[in-house]
Amino acid sequence: MDAKTHSPANSAQLKVGDKSWNLPVHHGTIGPDVVDLSKFYGDTGMFTYDPGFTSTASCDSKITYIDGDEGILLYRGFPIEQLAEHGDFLETCYLLIYGELPTAAQRADFMHRVTHHTMVHEQMSRFFQGFRRDAHPMAVMVGSVGALSAFYHDSIDIADPQQRLIASIRMIAKMPTLAAMAYKYSIGQPFVYPKNDLDYAANFLRMCFAVPTEDYKANAVLARAMDRIFILHADHEQNASTSTVRLAGSSGANPFACIAAGIACLWGPAHGGANEAALKMLAEIGHVDRIPEFIRRAKDPKDSFRLMGFGHRVYKNYDPRAKIMQKTCHEVLAETGHKDDPLLGVAMELERIALQDDYFVEKKLYPNIDFYSGITLKAMSFPTTMFTVLFALARTVGWIAQWKEMIEDPSQKIGRPRQLYSGATKRDYVPISRRK
Ligand code: ACO
Numbered sequence: 001m002d003a004k005t006h007s008p009a010n011s012a013q014l015k016v017g018d019k020s021w022n023l024p025v026h027h028g029t030i031g032p033d034v035v036d037l038s039k040f041y042g043d044t045g046m047f048t049y050d051p052g053f054t055s056t057a058s059c060d061s062k063i064t065y066i067d068g069d070e071g072i073l074l075y076r077g078f079p080i081e082q083l084a085e086h087g088d089f090l091e092t093c094y095l096l097i098y099g100e101l102p103t104a105a106q107r108a109d110f111m112h113r114v115t116h117h118t119m120v121h122e123q124m125s126r127f128f129q130g131f132r133r134d135a136h137p138m139a140v141m142v143g144s145v146g147a148l149s150a151f152y153h154d155s156i157d158i159a160d161p162q163q164r165l166i167a168s169i170r171m172i173a174k175m176p177t178l179a180a181m182a183y184k185y186s187i188g189q190p191f192v193y194p195k196n197d198l199d200y201a202a203n204f205l206r207m208c209f210a211v212p213t214e215d216y217k218a219n220a221v222l223a224r225a226m227d228r229i230f231i232l233h234a235d236h237e238q239n240a241s242t243s244t245v246r247l248a249g250s251s252g253a254n255p256f257a258c259i260a261a262g263i264a265c266l267w268g269p270a271h272g273g274a275n276e277a278a279l280k281m282l283a284e285i286g287h288v289d290r291i292p293e294f295i296r297r298a299k300d301p302k303d304s305f306r307l308m309g310f311g312h313r314v315y316k317n318y319d320p321r322a323k324i325m326q327k328t329c330h331e332v333l334a335e336t337g338h339k340d341d342p343l344l345g346v347a348m349e350l351e352r353i354a355l356q357d358d359y360f361v362e363k364k365l366y367p368n369i370d371f372y373s374g375i376t377l378k379a380m381s382f383p384t385t386m387f388t389v390l391f392a393l394a395r396t397v398g399w400i401a402q403w404k405e406m407i408e409d410p411s412q413k414i415g416r417p418r419q420l421y422s423g424a425t426k427r428d429y430v431p432i433s434r435r436k
Contacts, residue, residue: 071166092397280384295307
């Protein structure tokens with residue numbers, strides 16, 4: 001059934017003064033109904049006002065579903081727990097882009113295509129030399145992914161489905177290469193080329209941590225953990241960076257430039273930067289004895305301190321990704337010999353205390369994915385500046401799937417919100433000699 005099916009019985013009525021309008025109501029396959037306001041301005045001469053888009057469905061999508069109250073996350077209908085347990089990241093990429101899990105032949109073909117697009121144009125390495133050594137790797141990612149738009153001219157006709165697909169494969173394939181280059185550049189080590197006989201995650205770890213002077217073998221437990229972290233971050237419906245990619249793409253902009261716009265948005269501390277903040281907070285707490293003091297501060301309305309890695313705009317229950325992240329965290333710490341890391345002890349005790357505290361229970365504040373991801377990535381030897389880069393790498397497939405869905409939607413239009421104007425009304429220009 002088309003999500004937009006509605007009958008007159010399914011309509012909402014809006015009354016302003018003595019006028020009233022019937023507004024169509026659409027039902028999705030699951031989730032809240034939506035009131036259709038697309039003709040609202042034409043019919044009423046009024047705009048709707050929704051800063052932060054907290055009540056606005058910006059598109060009709062079939063990719064990802066979140067039930068924040070129940071703590072459910074589905075990619076194309078499949079629960080995140082099942083994909084993380086039984087699937088792998090490239091299969092998840094296929095699922096997000098094509099809508100179905102691949103058959104064995106489709107999977108092999110997709111892996112071949114991604115693997116054979118992992119190298120970046122050799123001139124990219126010279127492009128990197130233009131960045132200061134101490135540049136934040138996210139700044140390097142915004143610049144270098146944007147620069148891809150100047151390198152691959154044969155995949156930028158977004159009206160051609162084949163070119164759209166090649167651009168999509170290129171971005172999934174090249175993002176780990178660029179992310180590893182951003183890391184290597186920041187520490188002054190030579191870039192490591194991708195290696196085609198490794199899987200996606202192991203290849204990425206090798207590009208980050210191998211040096212030409214020594215043999216490198218990716219640790220299977222860490223490669224599996226990396227792959228799972230990528231799955232958990234692959235998509236999250238219409239979040240800020242995804243909406244940015246859709247909005248940038250709605251003008252018909254170059255696909256690589258659209259993804260660079262998404263990376264720019266993700267960089268902000270309210271979005272992709274929270275795992276770094278959670279790790280810093282755990283280090284600041286330092287010992288389980290100090291937890292009550294920090295819980296007290298988090299509850300104090302006069303104190304701006306918040307428990308980082310707690311709470312979520314959409315999840316008002318345990319973030320399903322946080323549970324998987326917690327398990328992955330234990331596996332990584334055991335493998336790397338950090339299982340007695342005091343930060344893990346602080347994290348677990350903090351979680352235990354907060355989940356029993358009335359303040360957190362009543363406000364439905366549960367650990368989110370960032371609560372455990374910082375400790376995990378630190379144990380895997382990633383510096384904190386790389387955390388958001390890893391997020392961007394994984395989210396690229398979500399951005400691409402959403403961008404493709406938008407371009408392929410026949411009802412797609414350029415995104416153009418309106419405003420509630422509260423500035424000066426019309427007035428006449430004052431010559432400078434008469435200004436006070
Ligand atoms: N610690 C203490 N109190 C909190 C916290 C927290 N982490 N989060 C929310 N609250 C309180 C607020 O003070 C507010 O209290 P009030 O009703 O008395 O004013 C109430 O809970 C609601 O909070 P809002 O900020 O209005 O909720 P919103 O949905 O806008 O915010 C957010 C969600 C930004 C994630 C918030 O919970 C937060 O700041 N958390 C810490 C940062 C964090 O972990 N961000 C990662 C998000 S996940 C991601 O981006 C991948």
